[in-house]
Amino acid sequence: MENEQPDEWRTSTYDSKIPSDEAVRLRPAGDGKTIEVTGGTGEERHTLHFTRGEMLAFLQGAKAGEFDDLAEEPETTETDPTDQP
Numbered sequence: 001m002e003n004e005q006p007d008e009w010r011t012s013t014y015d016s017k018i019p020s021d022e023a024v025r026l027r028p029a030g031d032g033k034t035i036e037v038t039g040g041t042g043e044e045r046h047t048l049h050f051t052r053g054e055m056l057a058f059l060q061g062a063k064a065g066e067f068d069d070l071a072e073e074p075e076t077t078e079t080d081p082t083d084q085p
Contacts, residue, residue: 009038 009025021041029036034049050058061067 007027009027011023011025015023022039024037024039026035026037028034029049034051035055036047036049038045038047040046
């Protein structure tokens, strides 16, 4: 299976709710041993490679909600303009 053409990129069905240039894409690498992960488009696109074990551990953590806080919008604190010195 080594050096075979990689499969097409896959995205989550939830990606339809965000701009396409923000989608995270995954596919098995051509070496048959690793998973490629990329995001962004064009010049900004970089590909990372993970072993199947690394991907499994990450997916289990994601399913358990261990990374949910990373997707939340940061809280903004509004300042009262009259509080200025």
